[in-house]
Amino acid sequence: MMSLVKDLLGGNRLALARLLTQVENDTPDGRAALNELFSHTGRAHLVGVTGAPGVGKSSLVNQLALHIRKKTKKTIAIIAVDPTSPFTGGAVLGDRVRMRDLSGDGGVFIRSMASRGTLGGLAHATAALAQVFDAAGFDMVLIETVGAGQAEVDIARLAHTTLVVEAPGMGDDIQAIKAGILEIADILVINKADLPGLEHTERALRGMLELSHPIRHVFQHHGRSEVIEPSSGNVEINETLWEPPIQKTIASSGSGIPELADSIGAHVLYLDRSGDRDRRERSRLETELEALIQDTLAEQFRSSLPGELFEQAITGMLERRLSPWEAVKSLMNGRQH
Amino acid sequence: MTEKKIRVLVAKPGLDGHDRGAKVVARALRDAGMEVIYTGLRQTPEMIAEAALQEDVDAVGLSILSGAHMALAPRIIQLLRSNGQEQVKIFLGGIIPDEDVPALKAMGITGIYGPGTSTQDIVRDVRSAILGVSED
Helix, strand or coil, X not given: CHHHHHHHHCCCHHHHHHXXXXXXXXXXXXXXXXXXXXXXXXXXXXXXXXXXXXXXXXXXXHHHHHHHHHHHXXXXXXXXXXXXXXXXXXXXXXXXXXXXXXXXXXXXXXXXXXXXXXXXXXXXXXXXXXXXXXXCCCCEEEEEEECCCHHHHHHHHHCCEEEEEECCCCCCCCHHHHXXXXXXXXXXXECCCCCCCHHHHHHHHHHHHHHHCCCXXXXXXXXXXXXXXXCCCCCCCCCCECCXXXXXXXXXXXXXXXXXXXXXXXXXXXXHHHCHHHHHHHHHHHHHHHHHHHHHHHHHHHHHCCHHHHHHHHHHHHCCCCCHHHHHHHHHHHHHC | CCCCCCEEEEEEECCCCCCHHXXXXXXXXXXXXXXXXXXXXXECHHHHHXXXXXXXXXXXXXXXXXXXXXXHHHHHHHHHHHCCCCCCEEEEXXXXXXXXXXXXXXXXXXXXXXXXXXXXXXXXXXXXXXXXXXXX
16 A cells, blocks of 8 residues: 555556545555545645536536636646435446546546445545545645535535535525525535526525625625624624625636636635634544544444344334433443443 | 445547437446446547546446447557556447457457347446456
8 A cells, every 4th residue: 555655646647546446435555545645635725516416517617627727727636426326326427528628637637426325424535535636736626516415514514615506597496595505605606697597596695695694794805804893792803704705607608717716716815814724624624533433433332242232222122111322321331241 | 344336437439429328328337336437428539548547447338339449449448558557347339340349359348239239238247347357
């Protein structure tokens, strides 16, 4: 495994691809590699792109990456997540179809991931893949997932900047609002902005923003901080807050893409200047540590339990002799004998 | 550790625009529990090799109905080899005259499927080619 890590750090793309597979499958080699690579992480800018199917996320990611590559030469890794069929365990991962413009560019790496049916596991696997790309030296990691649900919220926590993408005319109500993922957005994107219903969508989103971010006393406006009278006394005036902008794009033509890229850049600046980046990173690492502790302890506990004890506990619950909490207690006591 | 998933790239190299067969095969592989990276139409050999590498696939499925397989297949095989992916199994579907089959097999193509092939035969062949060889 050492050699795969060494090759990856030396820029070998096949080693990178193979390591991504190991990490995605959570193999012992994969875990060992993550340990070795962790000290090399922390540099890449992670951008999450989420939204309902059909809003044009892949096309948007394609155009965004093209623009950023042309303008800044930053290297970009793209993780495109698609759902696994719960019935067959298989998946058709078709996001690359929309990203053909990026082929042949040595500064871009596209990896398709299937959700593989375990919600918590998806965020963990995505975080692990992002770490590998980060350690490999990519400047930016774009993570594209289907909204919405807890998994997508978890992935949003992993990203430094989260884009929530909408499109006009996708029904009477806005998908993101229904799904409740509007709160996680750092930037709202209305793609397919040439479709009818744009104004309605924009008004509805602005309305929901008012509800999600009610305390706005200082916000970024053209790169300067502007102060509004604070409504309550216990909010610090000097602290800068980020008001999620609404960007309108037409990914199929590239319209609005430069402005969106600038918006992402502005968010990076805000994160650094406000100290929010460190706060979010700290919170993210705390969440990851908690999850790993839980998983590890649960795994250890479960594997140390004799099989029949577990079955007896279930039977006890089925026959209503034991409540679930009593069952847990009896299992934990049983372990000590 | 999560179970190993078979990852297959399904691509249409060259200029032919008939993708129904490729989509049928992609769905069949998905229904068999595999992860199919579907790249769509008009792929160059370079794009196919690039995708195969980035996605670290176990197999590549090529759909060619234009008759250009004798030009496209060797190029793709050569690119996969030079990228260090000589172990990737290659399957070819489409309009392939019988007289071309021996040459294609000699190049290293594992399976060749004409119109009317049962998708289950393809699924079975892909699975045995990948799982039969590697012992983890």
